[in-house]
Amino acid sequence: MPKRAMPTERKPRIPTTPKKQKAFEQKYISAQQLAARWGVSPSAIYHGKCDARLLRRITLGPRTIRFLLQEVIELEEKKNNVAA
Numbered sequence: 001m002p003k004r005a006m007p008t009e010r011k012p013r014i015p016t017t018p019k020k021q022k023a024f025e026q027k028y029i030s031a032q033q034l035a036a037r038w039g040v041s042p043s044a045i046y047h048g049k050c051d052a053r054l055l056r057r058i059t060l061g062p063r064t065i066r067f068l069l070q071e072v073i074e075l076e077e078k079k080n081n082v083a084a
Contacts, residue, residue, distance in 0.1 A: 013060070028058065028066040037072070051075060 035042040038050060045052045046065075054075055058066045 027069060029069045029072055031065055031067075034067055034072060051079070 029037070031045040032042050034052070035045045038045075040050045044050045052067075055067045055071050058068070060066060
């Protein structure tokens with residue numbers, strides 16, 4: 001009998017109702033939104049350049065990744081404090 005893999009953390013699902021969608025968007029940011037926020041290309045985010053490698057990627061599907069908005073804000077504040 002093959003061994004079962006240990007259960008992992010459950011992936012957040014993309015919500016279908018408007019109320020849940022709004023809460024989801026407040027918590028997560030897409031690669032395109034992050035690229036626009038930082039003024040870089042989306043490919044720089046996908047390839048881990050421009051400090052995106054410091055953020056935890058959350059994979060929601062084969063072509064969908066998100067980042068925690070709180071981590072993005074903390075990284076931006078940390079970079080601003082170092083620069084000042």
